[in-house]
Amino acid sequence: MIGYVCKYTPVEIIEALGEEPVRLDSACKSYERAEALIHSNICSFAKGVLENIIENNIEEVVLTSCCDSMRRLYDVLKDRVKFIYMLDLPRKKDSLAVDLFYNEITKFIDVYKEFKNRTFVEENLLKILEGKSSSKKKQPSESIAILGARLKDDVVEKIKNSSKANIINYTCTGEERMFNIEAKDNLLKGYAESLLDLTPCMRMAEDRSKLTNKEFKGIIYNTIKFCDFYSYEYAELKNKVDIPLLKIETDYTDSNSGQILTRVDAFLESTGIKKVEKKGAQKGYFAGIDSGSTSTNAVIIDENKNIISYSIIPTGPRAVESASKAFEIALNNAGLSKKDIASIVATGYGRVSIPFADRIVTEITCHGKGAFFIDNAIRTVIDIGGQDSKVIRLDDSGNVVDFVMNDKCSAGTGRFLEVMARTLGVPIDEMAKVHKEVKENITITSMCTVFAESEVISLIAQNKDQRDIIYALNKAVASKAVSLVERIGRKGKYMMTGGVAKNWGVVHAIESKLGEKLIIPPEPQIIGALGAALISLEGKLG
Template sequence: MDNTIYYVCKYTPKEIFSGFDQPTERLDPAPTNFECAESCTHPNLCGYGKALIEEVMKRDIRRLLLVDCCDVCRRIYDVLWHQGNMEFLFLLSLPHKNTASSVSLLERELQRLQTELLALTGENFNPDKALHAWKSGIREAEQQTITEPHVRLIGAHGGTLLKEMIEQRMPLPVQDDTCTGRRMLMPAPECWSDTAYASALLNQHRSCMRMQFRIEEPDDTAVGTICHTIKFCDYYGFAYRHMRAQKEETLLKIETDCTPQSSGQLHTRIDAFAETIGAGANQIKKSENIHYIAGVDSGSTSTDAVILDREKKIVSSVILPTGAGAASGAEKALAAALESAGLKREDLDAVVTTGYGRETVGLSDASATEITCHAKGAHYLFSDARTVIDIGGQDSKVIRIDENGNVVNFVMNDKCAAGTGRFLDMMAKTLELTLPEMSELGLQWKNEVTISSMCTVFAESEVVSLVADNTAPEDIIHGLNASVAGKTSSLVKRLGGEPAYIMTGGVAQNQGVVKELSDKLGAQVYVPKEAQLCGAIGAALLAFGER
């Protein structure tokens, strides 16, 4: 029988378990699905809660300590207690303040735990063993502390899966300071004291972001911070916003559900962050004696190719449907651009790819994220731009850039088709119009129509109902344009975007969306004629040493 007592939170009093000779292990759930958990929990329980229940049920874990740092941990306790399969299940009440009363409350909780462990093991608590574990834990934390340049991972549990993914995407180590990461207790006294231990546990360095106090030493070797939150968890979003207002370091916010899903979207965010802090795993070297450079943007809907000459002037460009495969789509686009320019493949000094298919097309000398490339391309097309708004086929991006076209910060919406080119494409098909027809007709609206849902499926139902009520198509289109503009302007405001604005991507061709967006932002949104080529232009510019 497995006598290990499992835990998750960095505030778990592991040293108490050592005083009872009980082995412990931190759970690191990363399930591929929530099949077991969803049979006994509410569908809106956060991904971490489901992942933990899934892990306990599939591994048939019978001993577990939880800390009630949030409502989800309390719900996990309720579910597991109700099932009645646990031999030992303890919910530790953790104060969120560090006053003398808070320490006293935690001390009583630890004494309650000792009583439960005495009943479980039949052994008395050994303070010497607990004190030895306390001192050993401090030495272990010191060994885990990274003193070379690194990236900090903070916020909600990310686990080994997320930490390794980040380290694979950039040539820097990651310091895990999430709520289940590095555990740094205050120094131990010479003799065991329940009060001293309760205070050390509560006041540990790198305190959880849920605490109403912060104990955090300066981290001079951290070159950037990634703030991780869990789907359906609101708290860490607010904590990130506060942190962004206080910190000067480069920040990235990511969200997962504790499963390996959506890794491609995470890769784009992490790669862009790495490029922003100058730690990209695939740094592009400046080409010497340039004659021609090609940039290829492999998107979900279209693949765009641009060829620049040594003066950084556009020699040729093409926009083709991506089709069934990113690699074949990129080959066709590059071949068409070469043919248009009257060049051969060997005439190119370098090919740089970007977009979602950037790593799979197999024809480039280097690749970069669309975040970096759209920033560089936007600066090339409109040097006064400070905020880039890119609405593509399957995602929306807002990028703040400096006077040199470098990325300052960015946000993305890539979790659904809402507010993207695919959303408008589906609505055009519902109205039996082409996208150019839809763009032109939407400018002729007369009556306000509100599309209340941004979900593509539900919005389509609304459009069908409006058509059945004989609502004028131009008024429906205006409602759709306003809906897209509203969602995009929210992203701009969330990022703190400011004029001058430039819009790129295929949706920039929709005059109705551009007008609505300009109205909502209170400033003109500039749309260059090469708006859809912006990513490919930026990719090519990187080979010139643009940074």
């Protein structure tokens, strides 16, 4: 078995030599062993590959000179594995590049033959290539493209299973290896040319604009944290394309996280290509369950969209039990039983764990639906919950046209405020008070919950006024929220939802920064569940 990472690796030649090429994945939960051998600031993909090699005891590796991280990985591995080879890639596709790459492939064959004491037979390669021969396929009329850095196979599969449109994977090593090599005098040279004909990756100096010139319904762009290659291309795409574009950013330990999958599902919903199983009649009562990280909320409406009852309870350690309890409370409050409910839609992080729901929809879509129902002049929804915050842009019909979310850090969320209240030794209600007049206008310099807590402890030691510290913390949360608004552009009217909308100190601070009043619903925590109930009634998205 010989491990590889790059699509330009001559995989078919390795197969022709009688070996099993294995694409090295970067999917791991930690880099504990890798960081003992390589600098922690090296990109997460390289660290993940190293972790994979160590964990699976892979002793033969082929790398490519695609970036400095791969070169550092080569330096680490050259004295730790039995065989390692780095292919020197050309930077573009022309006749000279084909000659250079052909020579590089022949050198690799010679080195590997000597190491394995094998003979390379071109007929074996030809048979393998004939088995992977394919003519160019016509692109389906409705497609979503995945671009950028390699995305985990199971995440790509989930995207495919959730989408009505065709998914085309243009990420690194994502596309299918199919060749159409004409009979030539030099098979290896033709093979080298065919490898360079694959969709050019970011480090190749080829024009990648042809990827986005096609008629896609949308683009999902995956970036690696701290990798400039993909960040630059995403920034260029964002200003160039006029189709829905979703950016996700991972460090390969979190690519299957609830937040990433929520963003993908919300994107598919907003483009109208999310697979939906329609259930439920159009008469009776309809329920929405919002299983959040901190609270679980249930709303029941009638066929005329009147709110019959609702409930809000702490989520606790088991999302299923909390969802059942919240639903039962809402039923009791309405004087109904479960058989009276025509359809149930679940939303929130725990939505996939609710077995009695007829459908699941992301909280992005549900918050947009609920907010627009409360006030159809709303164009921007600011939702700050217990563990995350998001900003949602709506069009004139109430459809989600754009959204941004915070990363997996709890900065600027309800959890952040809870930690700070505990540090200050005050009830969480005290954090919600508006302190317009302060003795000293303190600024919290860090939004990281851990660092901010240390900063608050330092301010307490300096005998700073408690009200000034609370004012500073509310300002910090507001700054985080407004920075999300800036990312999608300001557009009023604004509504704030989620538990933090009950904190008037944060509300006032956001209003001061935006220069506009926020609409606060009578019960801001149930807007997601209300949107889910409305979707349940309508039997469709949007």
